[in-house]
Amino acid sequence: MEKKKFKMKRTNASQAPVPVRRKGLMRRWFSGIPLLGWFSGILVAVLLEHFLGDALTEVLGLPKIPVLFGFVTMLKKPALMPGSLVFIVLVYLIPVAVTARLGASAANAVAARLIRRSVGLSAGIHLLLLYACLHIWADVSAYRVLTLKLTLIAVMLTLSLNVINGYMGEFSCSHPGFMAVGAYVCSVFTVGLFVNDRIFGQALLPPFLAPYFFPVALILGGSAAAAAALFVAIPSFRTRGDYLAIISLAFMFIVKSVIENLEIIGGPRGLGSQPDLAGLPAVFVWTVLCVWIINNFVRSTLGKALNAVRDDELAAEAMTVNTRRTKMTAFLFAAFWAGVAGGLFAHVLRYVNPGTFGIQRLAEVLAMVYFGGLNSVYGSILGAVGLNLLGEALRPLELFKWILIPLLLILVMIFRPKGLIAFKEFDPKRVLMPRFRSE
């Protein structure tokens, strides 16, 4: 760590002469804006898009509101590029910047008052505001809703893998397996109870009860995944590094094979017709729960024990860290959230098949973890959101997408070997604090 800090300082200094003035200007302009200010800025932008977007697209000659910040439109039809850019600038950049800047002092006052009242209240209001932003933004198009839901699920998945691969420093490859277990158990529960299906027969309960049972189904799926995680957790007592990677990889294949051979849940054909339960609010609430609980977990004593096991298992053992218990907890805990993510995934797509939980999914999740940054909640969120949106935005490039994204990963690994935001603690209180102008 010491060395890294030093290095970063040096690069900053060597780059100093040219960009510093511009950066200084931007920084001065945007310093002292609390999170609340940014959120209200975004809220204004999405409201603007919601009410004036259609009129503006008509004026600019765009066929529709640019769905993912204009990326898709620009790549598909370069002729529409200026229009899309104008749209982005008018609807997003200017309103966000202006609202955030002008409202900064008011937002600071409110943020300070809120945080004095209680951190929980402040966090709740921030989350409500964030949800409002996402909801209004996604309301414009069903495609945005779907992308957002899958991105949030990817955040859960990445974060839960980060607990093992980042915080505990083991290389586990079993995450798609946990996800599959969660997805299938959760689907069997909901399909069996609420859907007239040719495998499980008549619905046992009326469908209006389904939303109330959905959390139960998800917890059940998560618990089943956690139980399955014992198969990886127990060998992890004696193996580390490459060997554990192989064992966990084997676990993933075992899960896939088992599902393929279980005719009752569809075998390789997959399991469909899950009830439509995973709306945006449900996915958002579960993601927030996941981030909150995992963040608390890794900042607790047990979480610090994970880091101790990562840095030196023997030393940790000598310092009274119960390494077995630590590993067991970490695996079961991470698997639980992977299972919940799997359950949500199955209900967003309303179809699962074992082929989905193979080596490709593993590569995706690992890429998100290492791209975003090890040992960091920020990193996982950034990695999952970044790679998901990038993958979506670059889709029109077809084959070149698979050159660009890996290239980006290579560059990240060269210049920031531990990921974009690694080893950074996520402290909600500090994030919610009012900011005062520096300089």
Added chain:
Amino acid sequence: MRKGMIFVVVCMAMGLISTPSAWSKTKPIKIGINAPITGDIPKVGEGTKFAAQMWLEDVMADGGLTIGGKKYPVELVIEDNEAKAESAVKVATKMITEDEILVMVGPQASKQAVPAGEVANNYKTPMISPWSTNPDTTKERPYVFRACFLDPFQGPVIANFIKEEFNFKKAAVLYDVASDYPKGLAEFFKKAWEDLNGPGSVVAFESFTTKDTDFSSQLTKIKQSGAEFIFTPQYYNEVALIVQQAHELGFKAPIVGSDSWGSAETVKLCGKDCYGLFFSTHYAAAGAKGETKKFIDRYKEKHGYVPDDVAALTWDAMRLVETALVNCGKITGKIEKDRQCLRDALAKVKDFNGITGKMTFTEEGDPIKCAVVVRISEKGEFEFYKSVCP
């Protein structure tokens, strides 16, 4: 900073200038192509894309589609689904809600077509999957159609053909247990064969897992079971290995396959070992006549290889869309109304003359059509041998 400002201002000006031109023309008819251009099966995506583009060329050479006496320009919205279920769903949602397509052709493989069909049906948008054989794709989905026959039909076709052609009694089956299509077809074949020859007539029912490359233990078992032929509904890469290994073990009897053999790669990988073998499929490239031949020649000239069944089925799907659009009579410009009209027209299609055979849709959106039995000739070409109709 100043440069950035200038850039933004220039963009704004250009945006405003380029505005009005798009308004005067008739709105084009948009057709979505949901294809696996990258991922596990890029060749399938390529065939889909090429066939669809060839169709578009034809239409645009006429100056657009003539519907109810008015010409409409056509636009293809081709998107890559990466051969992944969730991407296929994303692409379908995007096409339907963002691009406002009238009809979607694809996805091809069942694992993408089943969830994407759900999306299409929810948004009341017609969809034709040219290649998906899973019954769930169209089941209870009035807006979803397919252009190929189903496995429950193909199984008996092969069983009947072998019975008539060779009068064999003992069958062996070798299939991939982890893959949806081979497993389903193997089971349908087994059932059909046992209906014909009585229980126990399938003397060996051996399986392996995707990406296995050594089949000697299964083949030895099959050889010892005294089977008179092997039925193996596998994809081209496995077909080559299975046939070659069977011959190395001294198994001389015929090996029979299904439509998954119908790729140009089969003969390339398998070589002389595959000459003289039979498989059932959607169409035969060698010895084709009329429209089919015209399609094959054009495709070959343009892209340098004989189109496989995916391309032919996609072509038929595009032509089905065209027929339905013309039958629909008029395009109102209201997307919901036009989609409904198109769906109704598709459901009413009768005796459509496709290059993969005549088609009539059933209630479920599955076509009733004939299968073709193909023999791999001594030149390595797929020769038409026999047509089997339901």
